[in-house]
Amino acid sequence: MDKPDITVELTALRDQIDEVDSQLVELLAKRRSITSKVGQLKSQVGMPIYAPDRETQLLIKRREQAEQAGVCPELIEDILRRLMRDSYRSQDASGYRCVNSDCRKVVVIGGSGQLGAVFVDLFTRSHYTVEILEHDDWPRSKEILADASLVIVSVPIRLTTNIIGQLTQLPDDCILADFTSIKASPLFEMMKVHNGPVVGLHPMFGPDVSGLIKQTIIACEGRAPDKYQWVLDQFTVWGAKIHAVSAHKHDDAMSMVQVMRHFSTIAYGYHLMAEGAEISQLVEMSSPIYRLELIMVGRLFAQNPILYTDIIFSNRENVAMMKRFAYRFLELLEDVELGDKTAFVSMFNQVSDWFGDYAETFLHESKAMLLKANELKKH
Amino acid sequence: MDKPDITVELTALRDQIDEVDSQLVELLAKRRSITSKVGQLKSQVGMPIYAPDRETQLLIKRREQAEQAGVCPELIEDILRRLMRDSYRSQDASGYRCVNSDCRKVVVIGGSGQLGAVFVDLFTRSHYTVEILEHDDWPRSKEILADASLVIVSVPIRLTTNIIGQLTQLPDDCILADFTSIKASPLFEMMKVHNGPVVGLHPMFGPDVSGLIKQTIIACEGRAPDKYQWVLDQFTVWGAKIHAVSAHKHDDAMSMVQVMRHFSTIAYGYHLMAEGAEISQLVEMSSPIYRLELIMVGRLFAQNPILYTDIIFSNRENVAMMKRFAYRFLELLEDVELGDKTAFVSMFNQVSDWFGDYAETFLHESKAMLLKANELKKH
Numbered sequence: 001m002d003k004p005d006i007t008v009e010l011t012a013l014r015d016q017i018d019e020v021d022s023q024l025v026e027l028l029a030k031r032r033s034i035t036s037k038v039g040q041l042k043s044q045v046g047m048p049i050y051a052p053d054r055e056t057q058l059l060i061k062r063r064e065q066a067e068q069a070g071v072c073p074e075l076i077e078d079i080l081r082r083l084m085r086d087s088y089r090s091q092d093a094s095g096y097r098c099v100n101s102d103c104r105k106v107v108v109i110g111g112s113g114q115l116g117a118v119f120v121d122l123f124t125r126s127h128y129t130v131e132i133l134e135h136d137d138w139p140r141s142k143e144i145l146a147d148a149s150l151v152i153v154s155v156p157i158r159l160t161t162n163i164i165g166q167l168t169q170l171p172d173d174c175i176l177a178d179f180t181s182i183k184a185s186p187l188f189e190m191m192k193v194h195n196g197p198v199v200g201l202h203p204m205f206g207p208d209v210s211g212l213i214k215q216t217i218i219a220c221e222g223r224a225p226d227k228y229q230w231v232l233d234q235f236t237v238w239g240a241k242i243h244a245v246s247a248h249k250h251d252d253a254m255s256m257v258q259v260m261r262h263f264s265t266i267a268y269g270y271h272l273m274a275e276g277a278e279i280s281q282l283v284e285m286s287s288p289i290y291r292l293e294l295i296m297v298g299r300l301f302a303q304n305p306i307l308y309t310d311i312i313f314s315n316r317e318n319v320a321m322m323k324r325f326a327y328r329f330l331e332l333l334e335d336v337e338l339g340d341k342t343a344f345v346s347m348f349n350q351v352s353d354w355f356g357d358y359a360e361t362f363l364h365e366s367k368a369m370l371l372k373a374n375e376l377k378k379h
Numbered sequence: 380m381d382k383p384d385i386t387v388e389l390t391a392l393r394d395q396i397d398e399v400d401s402q403l404v405e406l407l408a409k410r411r412s413i414t415s416k417v418g419q420l421k422s423q424v425g426m427p428i429y430a431p432d433r434e435t436q437l438l439i440k441r442r443e444q445a446e447q448a449g450v451c452p453e454l455i456e457d458i459l460r461r462l463m464r465d466s467y468r469s470q471d472a473s474g475y476r477c478v479n480s481d482c483r484k485v486v487v488i489g490g491s492g493q494l495g496a497v498f499v500d501l502f503t504r505s506h507y508t509v510e511i512l513e514h515d516d517w518p519r520s521k522e523i524l525a526d527a528s529l530v531i532v533s534v535p536i537r538l539t540t541n542i543i544g545q546l547t548q549l550p551d552d553c554i555l556a557d558f559t560s561i562k563a564s565p566l567f568e569m570m571k572v573h574n575g576p577v578v579g580l581h582p583m584f585g586p587d588v589s590g591l592i593k594q595t596i597i598a599c600e601g602r603a604p605d606k607y608q609w610v611l612d613q614f615t616v617w618g619a620k621i622h623a624v625s626a627h628k629h630d631d632a633m634s635m636v637q638v639m640r641h642f643s644t645i646a647y648g649y650h651l652m653a654e655g656a657e658i659s660q661l662v663e664m665s666s667p668i669y670r671l672e673l674i675m676v677g678r679l680f681a682q683n684p685i686l687y688t689d690i691i692f693s694n695r696e697n698v699a700m701m702k703r704f705a706y707r708f709l710e711l712l713e714d715v716e717l718g719d720k721t722a723f724v725s726m727f728n729q730v731s732d733w734f735g736d737y738a739e740t741f742l743h744e745s746k747a748m749l750l751k752a753n754e755l756k757k758h
Binding site: 006009010013014016017018020021022023024025026027028029030031032034035037038041042044045047054058061062065066069070071072075076078079080081082083084085086204205206208210214215216218243245249250252253254256257258260261263264266267268269270271272273274275277279280281282283284285286287288289290292293294295296297298299301302303305306308309312313316318319321322323324325326328329330332333336337339341344345347348349350351352354355356358359360361362363365366367368369371372373374375 | 385388389392393395396397399400401402403404405406407408409410411413414416417420421423424426433437440441444445448449450451454455457458459460461462464465583584585587589593594595597622624628629631632633635636637639640642643645646647648649650651652653654656658659660661662663664665666667668669671672673674675676677678680681682684685687688691692695697698700701702703704705707708709711712715716718720723724726727728729730731733734735737738739740741742744745746747748750751752753754
């Protein structure tokens with residue numbers, strides 16, 4: 001085939017692709033207009049937006065159709081999941097059912113903060129009366145808190161104890177809750193200061209979530225769970241999943257995943273710098289998996305140091321645990337120094353057993369993540 | 380509105396969504412049939428499959444159209460990127476242009492291994508004569524290697540030196556290359572054993588890639604680059620990006636990103652187990668970001684320990700560097716123990732400066748990754 005023929009033929013095919021893609025955009029616009037109607041309908045009667053069964057069913061049906069049409073089922077599933085994320089977001093705009101219309105007022109202390117604002121917005125769109133109590137409002141606090149049915153403390157971790165200590169005059173039936181990323185100590189303080197219902201909460205997501213669907217909120221029982229159940233129900237209406245656990249267990253887990261990982265990631269960034277590494281070279285030479293590792297490190301340093309410092313410094317008990325990590329690190333390094341591969345492999349296998357089925361699951365998920373990372377990459 | 384009315388109306392809307400989704404599958408099938416034709420056409424004349432300019436142009440056009448149609452531009456971009464990944468994959472099946480038709484034979488030592496097999500497949504589909512040399516073939520090695528134009532050593536790192544040492548009788552004009560994840564030492568050995576063209580290569584991806592598009596291959600110059608340039612050109616035809624760097628610089632970077640991260644991740648897994656953590660609890664209580672962290676750790680333990688042990692043990696010089704990490708870790712921990720937040724924040728800010736613009740870029744990319752991770756999550 002001659003070169004000019006090729007160009008002509010290629011252009012014709014590319015025009016056809018453009019035509020298909022244009023139809024695709026139209027189809028997405030049409031889909032969105034239908035899902036918006038679903039959102040309005042659900043909002044009117046207070047049905048939850050997130051319907052896992054419908055989601056599963058929808059995916060199965062389209063995977064089957066795709067297979068018959070010679071389209072990769074994973075492709076259609078990926079696209080539909082992406083579409084559903086978008087559609088939850090658009091439905092989210094329609095407002096939510098209010099599960100407790102007897103609620104007098106919700107007060108969010110620190111409600112202008114990033115995370116606080118997410119909940120102020122959600123409570124408002126669920127037709128609650130919401131008031132924010134910020135630093136400058138404390139002179140009026142008595143008045144603001146007087147008729148509260150729910151008070152949520154959503155302030156930086158270093159201020160939590162102090163703020164809770166001031167909540168001595170809440171109405172007896174008022175629910176007192178907090179969003180701190182540690183739970184035992186704030187829960188103790190809340191129980192001390194208030195005799196009514198108390199619950200410790202930890203939303204497991206950052207302020208840049210688009211809606212609460214599939215997000216986890218941890219709930220640690222304080223007092224009178226039957227009295228604050230409606231709050232958890234309201235979170236569920238927003239799509240969140242509630243994970244009930246003791247404050248002690250929560251704090252143990254957080255010291256392992258949150259404190260330890262943050263600290264170790266910061267130490268790794270510091271190490272890279274101290275070794276005189278060139279970041280641009282590291283990026284250039286990264287495979288998708290190392291790029292993802294670098295992303296996880298670098299992302300941290302684009303954020304507020306105070307936030308991380310407060311979390312890490314909030315619980316001195318973690319120091320001993322993190323020291324143990326450093327010693328274990330040096331212990332394993334001794335195997336390398338001595339060339340003892342057998343000991344190293346045997347340790348590796350023990351940890352594999354400890355991870356159990358999760359190791360395979362995570363490997364599988366990481367593959368999907370890496371493909372996504374590569375898609376995002378600009379060549 | 381009454382309950383029955385809602386159900387009827389909701390069902391009607393869901394039927395409409397199903398109808399749209401069904402049209403979507405049809406559209407994808409149509410798109411795939413066109414992109415297959417593009418692939419065949421390109422393959423006939425040896426045009427590269429990956430066309431970054433066309434890709435950019437296509438995305439811009441559809442983003443504009445989406446905006447006008449009230450569809451989120453990020454949504455259409457995400458979907459089109461996913462479609463292009465699929466279409467590269469389907470085009471990949473059509474075969475590739477051979478950039479050196481004078482090449483007598485390509486021999487891949489260890490070509491039945493996972494990574495070797497990827498290249499055997501690609502060379503074959505580019506119309507080269509390819510032969511594999513495995514462990515049992517060594518008695519016939521003289522014969523197999525006699526008329527080779529390119530020999531690639533793709534064996535586990537612990538065997539590399541030994542295997543290279545046996546390649547004493549290659550034709551003078553034969554190119555000798557290796558795929559080891561360290562470069563200085565194998566390059567030295569190759570230069571010693573062979574007088575012809577030599578190049579050290581490090582494909583920066585695992586064996587489960589779907590095609591080489593946007594993947595990086597590192598090339599460390601050995602001897603006579605003009606003679607082996609065609610090999611790099613061939614990689615480019617497959618869509619890979621070549622990053623030329625000295626063996627020394629490569630090894631430095633790898634010790635930082637590969638060895639250090641693997642080791643530290645393994646140590647973290649060991650630490651979790653040794654602390655008696657409950658993995659299921661950690662997973663239940665994970666935010667998307669911690670889940671991603673856990674994925675990055677757990678994925679490693681689903682893989683072959685020998686692979687990681689060999690990489691970590693291959694370069695004893697790394698031990699000193701990793702010890703420095705542990706000491707820095709303990710040094711920073713002292714700040715925490717002493718409650719010296721000022722020192723910690725100041726260190727943090729220094730590292731932020733060192734990361735420069737990459738920190739923001741990584742934060743941005745991590746957000747896309749987290750949304751993807753949440754999409755994958757089964758509630």
